[in-house]
Amino acid sequence: MHNSNKKKVACGTVSAINGEIVEVKFDSGTLPSVHEVLKSEKEVEVSMLVIQTKPSGLIRAMIMSGNDLVCRGLQVCGTGERLMVPVGEELLGRVVDIFGNAADGGGKVEFQMREMWKHHKMDLTKVNTKKELWETGIKAVDFFAPLVQGGKVGLFGGAGVGKTVLLSEIVNNLTTLDGEHSNVVVFAGIGERVREGHELYRDLKQKSLLKNVALIFGLMGTSAVNRFLTAYAATTIVEDFRDRLGKNVLFVCDNVFRFIQAGSELASLKADIPSEDGYQATLTSEIAEFHESLVSTDSGFVSSIEAIYVPADDLMDSGIQSVYSYLDSFIILSREVYQEGRFPAIDLLASSSSLLTTEIVGLKHFETALAAKELLKRAQELERVVALVGEAELSLQNRTTYKRAKMLKNYMTQPFSVTQRHVGLQGEQVPLKKVVENVSEILAGKYDGVDEEKMLFVGGLK
Structure with a gap:
């Protein structure tokens, strides 16, 4: 992973270990820089990455490999290299x-x-x-x-x-x-x-x-x-x-x-x-x-x-x-x-x-999405009323709004290809143009006579 032929910059001794963070004391020479890799000649599997330099020749490093081999007193040396991936x-x-x-x-x-x-x-x-x-x-x-x-x-x-x-x-x-x-x-x-x-x-x-x-x-x-x-x-x-x-x-x-x-x-x-x-x-x-x-x-x-x-x-x-x-x-x-x-x-x-936005998705998609969110918001406000007195107590207009919102939410369900072998439903992908068309039809009331449960886990509407 690293070129061991490069000249070592400085060597120090591990003075403290706290989990995966170690402190290394350097007595003399140039301190390793932040993000420099430290290696041990004694334990070749040990590799550390400098993350912080402190006064008095003390640095902090993360142990990248060889955690079990690191101990106080272990000598490690700078490589002059940064981490390579x-x-x-x-x-x-x-x-x-x-x-x-x-x-x-x-x-x-x-x-x-x-x-x-x-x-x-x-x-x-x-x-x-x-x-x-x-x-x-x-x-x-x-x-x-x-x-x-x-x-x-x-x-x-x-x-x-x-x-x-x-x-x-x-x-x-x-x-x-x-x-x-x-x-x-x-x-x-x-x-x-x-x-x-x-x-x-x-x-x-x-x-x-x-x-x-x-x-x-x-x-x-x-x-x-x-x-x-x-x-x-x-x-x-x-x-x-x-x-x-x-x-x-x-x-x-x-x-x-x-x-x-x-x-x-x-x-x-x-x-x-x-x-x-x-x-x-x-x-x-x-x-x-x-x-x-x-x-x-x-x-x-x-x-x-x-x-x-x-x-x-x-x-x-x-x-x-x-x-x-x-x-x-x-x-x-x-x-x-x-x-x-x-x-x-x-x-x-x-x-x-x-x-x-209209520039990216087009005017029809933009307006249909806004209308759909407005419908869902109105239905959300009606949910508390429905929870208290039931859907039958809503006005005709509110019942229509509530049903279309449920229909829209059910329509947005979809069987996935990655879960096909688990649930037994054939995964489907629906073109965006078809989705915009179907949502427009739901908002316009074309499917008001259809049971909303039939909208669950379908692709495009026919």
């Missing part, structure tokens, strides 16, 4: 960790190296701001929170409401329906279960899509250092595909909150003073550094889809709020909708997109 087309079809070690049983991975956090000055004249609508075939997403090539979308939801399933379906549809747009997919699994990573790998392999996908994982059982660095390693891979290879990249991250959480764990081990809400004081800069690489340029588009776990279903959590400003579209998954049995469990009123 695996990049290149050799990663396509493979599953690796931040060091390039294969995790798919497919043998050693041959790859090239690129320096992490190597900030090239971005030429703003080469940033591509073109917005081209990108259909996923998922009705609720395309209609209420559309995606664009080169945009960023966040999937927000608590535990067990279907974030990973929806994320997998979007990836499946975009790679099969719009393969010419997403030349390559980079999937970053941060702090998620081994089972979920295995299922994704197996599904992609069965559908012959794996050849265009590079997967890098820092799983739930790994150290906070591994999970934290996996996010930055993934964005480095994205940069390499875009800048050096000129590829359009679809970046998929599951889960951004686990990256935030790993940073918080490391901050606690460093005994840093937290912010008022308990998160690390560096949260804002870490999220900014993560997202600043995900920019489209003349060399290639970078589109980002990020799953974000919402602790205690609290969307006002500061960790969640820190991600908002970097996203174009917000897809909110609701536990209430999930409990009602409507899948995907998307909160149609809470989900939104800054891309829902």
